[in-house]
Amino acid sequence: xxxxxxxxxxxxxxxxxxxxxxxxxxxxxxxxxxxxxxxxxxxxxxxxxxxxxxxxxxxxxxxxxxxxxxxxxxxxxxxxxxxxxxxxxxxxxxxxxxxxxxxxxxxxxxxxxxxxxxxxxxxxxxxxxxxxxxxxxxxxxxxxxxxxxxxxxxxxxxxxxxxxxxxxxxxxxxxxxxxxxxxxxxxxxxxxxxxxxxxxxxxxxxxxxxxxxxxxxxxxxxxxxxxxxxxxxxxxxxxxxxxxxxxxxxxxxxxxxxxxxxxxxxxxxxxxxxxxxxxxxxxxxxxxxxxxxxxxxxxxxxxxxxxxxxxxxxxxxxxxxxxxxxxxxxxxxxxxxxxxxxxxxxxxxxxxxxxxxxxxxxxxxxxxxxxxxxxxxxxxxxxxxxxxxxxxxxxxxxxxxxxxxxxxxxxxxxxxxxxxxxxxxxxxxxxxxxxxxxxxxxxxxxxxxxxxxxxxxxxxxxxxxxxxxxxxxxxxxxxxxxxxxxxxxxxxxxxxxxxxxxxxxxxxxxxxxxxxxxxxxxxxxxxxxxxxxxxxxxxxxxxxxxxxxxxxxxxxxxxxxxxxxxxxxxxxxxxxxxxxxxxxxxxxxxxxxxxxxxxxxxxxxxxxxxxxxxxxxxxxxxxxxxxxxxxxxxxxxxxxxxxxxxxxxxxxxxxxxxxxxxxxxxxxxxxxxxxxxxxxxxxxxxxxxxxxxxxxxxxxxxxxxxxxxxxxxxxxxxxxxxxxxxxxxxxxxxxxxxxxxxxxxxxxxxxxxxxxxxxxxxxxxxxxxxxxxxxxxxxxxxxxxxxxxxxxxxxxxxxxxxxxxxxxxxxxxxxxxxxxxxxxxxxxxxxxxxxxxxxxxxxxxxxx
RNA sequence: GCGGAUGUGGCGGAAUUGGUAGACGCGCAGCGUUGAGGUCGCUGUGGGGUAACUCCCGUGAAGGUUCGAGUCCUUUCAUCCGCACCA
Numbered sequence: 001x002x003x004x005x006x007x008x009x010x011x012x013x014x015x016x017x018x019x020x021x022x023x024x025x026x027x028x029x030x031x032x033x034x035x036x037x038x039x040x041x042x043x044x045x046x047x048x049x050x051x052x053x054x055x056x057x058x059x060x061x062x063x064x065x066x067x068x069x070x071x072x073x074x075x076x077x078x079x080x081x082x083x084x085x086x087x088x089x090x091x092x093x094x095x096x097x098x099x100x101x102x103x104x105x106x107x108x109x110x111x112x113x114x115x116x117x118x119x120x121x122x123x124x125x126x127x128x129x130x131x132x133x134x135x136x137x138x139x140x141x142x143x144x145x146x147x148x149x150x151x152x153x154x155x156x157x158x159x160x161x162x163x164x165x166x167x168x169x170x171x172x173x174x175x176x177x178x179x180x181x182x183x184x185x186x187x188x189x190x191x192x193x194x195x196x197x198x199x200x201x202x203x204x205x206x207x208x209x210x211x212x213x214x215x216x217x218x219x220x221x222x223x224x225x226x227x228x229x230x231x232x233x234x235x236x237x238x239x240x241x242x243x244x245x246x247x248x249x250x251x252x253x254x255x256x257x258x259x260x261x262x263x264x265x266x267x268x269x270x271x272x273x274x275x276x277x278x279x280x281x282x283x284x285x286x287x288x289x290x291x292x293x294x295x296x297x298x299x300x301x302x303x304x305x306x307x308x309x310x311x312x313x314x315x316x317x318x319x320x321x322x323x324x325x326x327x328x329x330x331x332x333x334x335x336x337x338x339x340x341x342x343x344x345x346x347x348x349x350x351x352x353x354x355x356x357x358x359x360x361x362x363x364x365x366x367x368x369x370x371x372x373x374x375x376x377x378x379x380x381x382x383x384x385x386x387x388x389x390x391x392x393x394x395x396x397x398x399x400x401x402x403x404x405x406x407x408x409x410x411x412x413x414x415x416x417x418x419x420x421x422x423x424x425x426x427x428x429x430x431x432x433x434x435x436x437x438x439x440x441x442x443x444x445x446x447x448x449x450x451x452x453x454x455x456x457x458x459x460x461x462x463x464x465x466x467x468x469x470x471x472x473x474x475x476x477x478x479x480x481x482x483x484x485x486x487x488x489x490x491x492x493x494x495x496x497x498x499x500x501x502x503x504x505x506x507x508x509x510x511x512x513x514x515x516x517x518x519x520x521x522x523x524x525x526x527x528x529x530x531x532x533x534x535x536x537x538x539x540x541x542x543x544x545x546x547x548x549x550x551x552x553x554x555x556x557x558x559x560x561x562x563x564x565x566x567x568x569x570x571x572x573x574x575x576x577x578x579x580x581x582x583x584x585x586x587x588x589x590x591x592x593x594x595x596x597x598x599x600x601x602x603x604x605x606x607x608x609x610x611x612x613x614x615x616x617x618x619x620x621x622x623x624x625x626x627x628x629x630x631x632x633x634x635x636x637x638x639x640x641x642x643x644x645x646x647x648x649x650x651x652x653x654x655x656x657x658x659x660x661x662x663x664x665x666x667x668x669x670x671x672x673x674x675x676x677x678x679x680x681x682x683x684x685x686x687x688x689x690x691x692x693x694x695x696x697x698x699x700x701x702x703x704x705x706x707x708x709x710x711x712x713x714x715x716x717x718x719x720x721x722x723x724x725x726x727x728x729x730x731x732x733x734x735x736x737x738x739x740x741x742x743x744x745x746x747x748x749x750x751x752x753x754x755x756x757x758x759x760x761x762x763x764x765x766x767x768x769x770x771x772x773x774x775x776x777x778x779x780x781x782x783x784x785x786x787x788x789x790x791x792x793x794x795x796x797x798x799x800x801x802x803x804x805x806x807x808x809x810x811x812x813x814x815x816x817x818x819x820x821x822x823x824x825x826x827x828x829x830x831x832x833x834x835x836x837x838x839x840x841x842x843x844x845x846x847x848x
Numbered sequence: 849g850c851g852g853a854u855g856u857g858g859c860g861g862a863a864u865u866g867g868u869a870g871a872c873g874c875g876c877a878g879c880g881u882u883g884a885g886g887u888c889g890c891u892g893u894g895g896g897g898u899a900a901c902u903c904c905c906g907u908g909a910a911g912g913u914u915c916g917a918g919u920c921c922u923u924u925c926a927u928c929c930g931c932a933c934c935a
Binding site for chain 1: 849850851852853854859860861862864867868871872873874875887888889902914915916917927928929930931932933934935
């Protein structure tokens with residue numbers, strides 16, 4: 001071998017690792033365990049750079065921990081249920097199962113050249129009946145434990161295709177295929193009782209000290225604990241059975257500023273009026289022509305309809321407020337009804353202005369001018385304000401104190417009670433779709449809803465389904481629904497809803513600890529491997545997937561499938577950024593712009609025609625913008641190590657990284673340089689000096705800094721240190737032996753990031769066995785510190801000079817040296833400094 | 849609309865968490881190697897000023913705290929992510 005040749009060596013090292021069983025996870029009571037997990041992929045059929053980044057990071061950790069002596073579990077699987085398979089079935093007539101498994105085979109083949117240290121013997125897909133059957137078994141346990149129940153909930157309904165739509169299938173309020181205006185419709189659906197864990201999921205966030213603060217904050221906000229007042233207005237002119245209207249407010253201190261009440265279009269009162277009043281029916285129908293997403297509801301133009309009904313203010317029964325149906329009131333939060341205080345809520349103010357309602361100030365600012373027209377005065381709750389319509393005269397107090405006082409006052413006067421509320425809603429898991437885990441229940445005419453007997457699990461999806469019509473193929477399957485009731489034995493029908501794919505991904509981490517077991521988990525395996533020590537994935541999962549997994553682990557514990565120690569399944573979490581690329585496009589006359597793949601562009605011109613392209617700043621790689629780079633193309637051009645090295649080198653892992661061709665080439669050049677360096681000291685020897693103290697120091701500094709970089713998830717810094725170390729070796733005139741020693745350490749330090757090249761070097765320089773199985777080097781602390789430090793001298797905070805002093809020199813001695821410095825003498829010009837600050841080992845500041 | 853984040857040279861980023869701003873890499877320039885190009889090896893490179901110095905300015909913008917601010921505080925602008933049926 002005479003040059004760096006990843007095309008041949010990478011595959012052979014992968015064979016060597018497999019032959020050595022280097023990555024097979026084993027329960028080893030004598031070693032500490034380490035479980036590294038990257039969020040498993042959806043098998044779209046093609047790996048992309050985002051996958052490469054995610055798995056490269058996990059691989060660095062896995063290989064590093066393995067070198068540190070841990071027994072490592074680093075598995076891979078497939079999040080294989082979901083809509084894309086059904087879309088492919090509709091568009092191309094393929095079977096979702098065949099399509100999915102073919103994709104899995106393709107993606108596995110694309111992943112293997114990356115040389116990841118994965119234990120492939122544990123691989124599974126969530127669409128394997130062996131997996132989803134265990135999931136059904138747990139569903140039945142959770143149903144028995146009261147963690148699952150049924151209730152009505154709204155879905156997006158396409159009135160033309162007569163089918164339920166996902167939020168992403170609703171474009172501008174219309175169905176993506178039919179183009180029909182989408183409606184909200186109620187269906188009976190299955191729910192997980194996640195709200196029973198609201199408080200626990202919130203307080204337990206404090207213990208997740210190795211999670212990013214932003215993720216914990218987002219989860220806390222999502223759970224949305226609030227303290228407020230719930231009370232009932234008495235109504236005037238309302239239909240029978242609606243003589244009270246329950247409302248919830250987080251600002252009871254503004255009750256005296258209420259000028260209207262508003263209810264959700266989905267509120268029972270609104271539904272009653274809808275049936276009896278054509279004007280209300282028309283308005284509510286309009287409101288329902290908005291999707292179900294909170295975003296769509298909140299962004300929609302604020303509209304209301306006066307019902308003619310009035311409510312009496314609880315503290316002045318002669319004071320009547322109008323009741324509106326308003327499209328921005330959410331039925332799912334609080335009681336679905338509120339009072340409006342326009343003076344201190346922007347949305348209420350906009351509404352009041354639109355419908356000519358009064359605005360009554362409850363408090364006024366103490367520090368600024370009076371309220372600006374059309375801008376509600378909404379101070380922080382901690383800001384003191386002067387109450388002019390409070391409950392205890394014109395006090396100066398904070399909103400916080402006033403809210404507490406208001407709740408106490410209302411309770412004392414029999415107006416409602418203080419309640420704690422959570423924004424978190426129960427998790428609706430029903431999907432009216434085929435390609436998901438069947439919900440294992442049976443509808444029996446005499447017994448009602450009955451769980452399937454565990455002996456009959458898994459409830460398998462039928463393979464012979466058709467997608468020529470919209471709707472759920474399970475509903476119209478000729479035989480699949482027919483079954484017998486496990487309770488009475490009578491003919492009955494299967495549930496045709498399947499589970500949300502988030503259920504599949506809420507426990508796969510536990511299944512990896514015993515992937516072939518006949519029960520969902522195995523106690524000894526779960527006890528040994530759980531928890532996941534390091535979980536890595538995108539921030540887009542910061543809320544839903546992670547919250548659902550935290551709930552599911554608790555539910556699994558409650559049903560005996562996980563130990564109590566595993567209710568927080570992910571000890572440490574790392575959220576990585578996206579991979580971006582510039583976008584290239586050309587515009588021809590009025591036609592919409594044409595996008596071009598990076599490989600079709602060179603020097604700002606199309607390779608084929610020479611036409612200049614417009615360059616749009618880097619954005620997330622996406623097929624529609626064609627700003628994608630195929631990892632396989634990079635691997636075949638430069639090798640996997642280059643792809644891994646570059647994608648980890650250029651940005652901090654939590655931030656977005658821009659893929660650039662020049663950066664990838666630079667990574668390849670560097671790896672080649674390291675290879676040649678090793679080749680030279682292996683063959684022709686080094687310089688004259690037998691030993692080079694600077695090189696030894698550099699080696700130990702590199703060990704220390706690369707280790708720190710990996711431990712601290714700063715792979716970009718670890719790589720920068722490896723560049724520095726390479727420069728140190730190249731510059732050193734040490735002997736061949738000394739350089740060989742340094743380069744062996746180089747191989748070890750590079751091995752988590754560029755594992756194949758590391759093996760090349762290790763073998764060239766006579767390392768024993770595989771570097772993948774070598775122990776991580778240790779830095780000698782004595783070699784990390786130098787005995788002299790360079791102290792910058794600042795004059796009025798600006799660096800003007802520097803002195804070199806012994807590391808431990810006393811500050812008084814340093815002061816003498818500073819005052820003797822010629823720059824300092826010149827600037828002081830004879831007068832003494834006003835102040836002289838010496839920060840030992842850091843800096844000196846002379847104030848004049 | 850609500851919630852979360854990010855902003856530093858021509859570019860990606862570093863800065864021991866309040867202590868030398870720009871490590872390392874890209875790009876660019878010069879020199880050497882090579883028949884040319886590429887590779888490879890050295891050297892230089894924030895902006896401005898000067899014959900020269902270490903003279904001025906510099907971390908999205910504006911204010912503030914401090915001996916000292918990229919880092920802390922206030923206001924503001926821009927971009928990105930999530931919003932419960934996308935995975």
